[in-house]
Amino acid sequence: MQNFDYQTPTRLIFGRGVVSELPGVMKQFGPRILLTYGGGSIRKIGLYDKVKELLAGSEVFELSGIQPNPKYDPSVLEGVRICKEKNIDVILAVGGGSVLDCSKAIAAGALYDGDPWDLISYKVRAKAALPIVDIITLAATGSEYDCGGVISRTETNDKIGYMDPHLYPAVSFLDPEYTFTVSKKQTAAGCADAMNHIMEQYFCEDSTMLNDGFMEAGLKSLMVNARKCLDNPEDYTARAEMMLTCTYGCNGIYALGNSYTGWPCHGMEHALSAYYDITHGEGLAIITPRWMEHILSEKTVDRFVKYGVNVFGIDAALDRFEIAKQAIDATYGFFESIGIPMHLREVGIDESRIDEMAHHVAENEGLENAWAPLSEKDIAEIFRASL
Numbered sequence: 403m404q405n406f407d408y409q410t411p412t413r414l415i416f417g418r419g420v421v422s423e424l425p426g427v428m429k430q431f432g433p434r435i436l437l438t439y440g441g442g443s444i445r446k447i448g449l450y451d452k453v454k455e456l457l458a459g460s461e462v463f464e465l466s467g468i469q470p471n472p473k474y475d476p477s478v479l480e481g482v483r484i485c486k487e488k489n490i491d492v493i494l495a496v497g498g499g500s501v502l503d504c505s506k507a508i509a510a511g512a513l514y515d516g517d518p519w520d521l522i523s524y525k526v527r528a529k530a531a532l533p534i535v536d537i538i539t540l541a542a543t544g545s546e547y548d549c550g551g552v553i554s555r556t557e558t559n560d561k562i563g564y565m566d567p568h569l570y571p572a573v574s575f576l577d578p579e580y581t582f583t584v585s586k587k588q589t590a591a592g593c594a595d596a597m598n599h600i601m602e603q604y605f606c607e608d609s610t611m612l613n614d615g616f617m618e619a620g621l622k623s624l625m626v627n628a629r630k631c632l633d634n635p636e637d638y639t640a641r642a643e644m645m646l647t648c649t650y651g652c653n654g655i656y657a658l659g660n661s662y663t664g665w666p667c668h669g670m671e672h673a674l675s676a677y678y679d680i681t682h683g684e685g686l687a688i689i690t691p692r693w694m695e696h697i698l699s700e701k702t703v704d705r706f707v708k709y710g711v712n713v714f715g716i717d718a719a720l721d722r723f724e725i726a727k728q729a730i731d732a733t734y735g736f737f738e739s740i741g742i743p744m745h746l747r748e749v750g751i752d753e754s755r756i757d758e759m760a761h762h763v764a765e766n767e768g769l770e771n772a773w774a775p776l777s778e779k780d781i782a783e784i785f786r787a788s789l
Contacts, residue, residue: 403610403659409567410653412547416576416646418638421449421537424456427573431533432491434461436484438505440468440497444539447583453496453537463488465508468497471675471682472504474519474555481508482518485532495536495571499543502536503551506569509534522553522564531568539580541644542592542683544599544651546574554676559762561676563668576649578641586632590740591683592648593628597621598667598686599651605705606773608661617656618712623647625736632740664772667693670781672767673759680749687742688749691734692787697774698726706730746788756785 415423428435435457444450454462465481472478484490485508495505509531511518520526538546545551550565584592604617624647630640650656657663670693671685698706703722710716710729718725738744746752763769764778776784 404608404661406654406658408654408658410547410570410655411572412570412653413573414547414576414649415573417642418577418579420577421452421456421575424453424535424537424575427535428457428460428492428494431535431572433459434463434489434491436463436465436481436488436490436493436508438465438468438481438493438495438497438501438508440466440470440501443583444496447539447580449496449537449539449580453494457494461488463490468501468504470498470500471552471554471561471679472500472507474507474522474553475557477504478507478511478518478522478553481505482511485512490532492533492535495534496539498538498540499545499551502534502538502545502571503543503553505534505536506531506545506549506551507553507564508532510566510569519555521566522562523560524564528566528568531566533572534569535573535575536571537575537577537580538645540584540588540592541578541581541641541648542588542595544596544648544653546571546576547649548651548653550652552672552682554679559673559676560766561672563672574649576645578638578645581631581641581645582636584635586741587681589628589631589635590742591681591687593624593644593683593740594687594737594742595683596644596648596651597624598683598690600624600656601690602663602665602668603657603660604709605702606657606661606663609657610659613657613660614708614712618709620647620650620656621713628740662771662773664769666767666769666772666774666776669767669769669772670763670784673763674746674751677755677759678749678751680751684742684749687737688744688746688788689784691730691737692784694730694733696780696784696787697776698723698730699774702774746785751789753786753789756782760785
């Protein structure tokens, strides 16, 4: 078991109707609020009007139009500009993980005198950030309970996972009812994203029985409850369990004491969605079983055996490699069964930039140090196997 230093300062307020507590929470941070959100979904479900009503008496400035795979330009830069010009006290992010990821970069950039990209690219470490409160409307990224986010810079095809301890949300509101109207596509993609968050921590050299059990239960919970949510979008119990399982995804709690993994599927998918702006969860679902097939070896097979037996109930008496192959097939089959396109060509990615993307990943993601090391050649082969 590895050494660790762990702290999360985020207050989670979970359940039906908890957004009514927003005025009391916001009051502690100051009256000048930047409200950040994406497209029109929070208006359609009435959450925008509810938030504005609850914030009556505060000075509320708005940044809308934050996109999936949130963009440095214009969203981060515009948010930083507003915070500085309007002397913002606190950011309220309302929407999915992309809105919150973008808001985290804004929160750090608002208190930095230089180019905010210095912080995102780790050229400079943040010394402070504005406090963030969020109301999450999509079960997927876990950004509501971690200190990171992912920001895309279109002109350079960079998509960077930016983490800093100043970026934990102060308070996260999680009402599963706000996920009832999430489309089947995004429900499935959110499940795939969260499952991959767990698998990125599960497949490692050194783990504990406690962590393995926690992660195996998380994977089974996501698969069972995603299907229930797709069958009945207003199944509160299924939406609630799926939301909480996603919330645990990236804050480290699933893998305290585990060894380093490198998060290889995220490293590769970041290139796909940076170059082609595809849905992140779909990209992960496509890449993951091909990565599994590529790295299966004497070194890795026992981990796949445990995964196959404990997550999918595969007969432990079978040959080790047979169990591993069945587990990989079951992973692919689950993603396919919930409606995710399982080939890159289905999401608009062809052969033309495979080598360019593989080089970008090899240069920027450090996957030569992953649990199962990946060279540029390996990455290109995984991309081609995913076509």
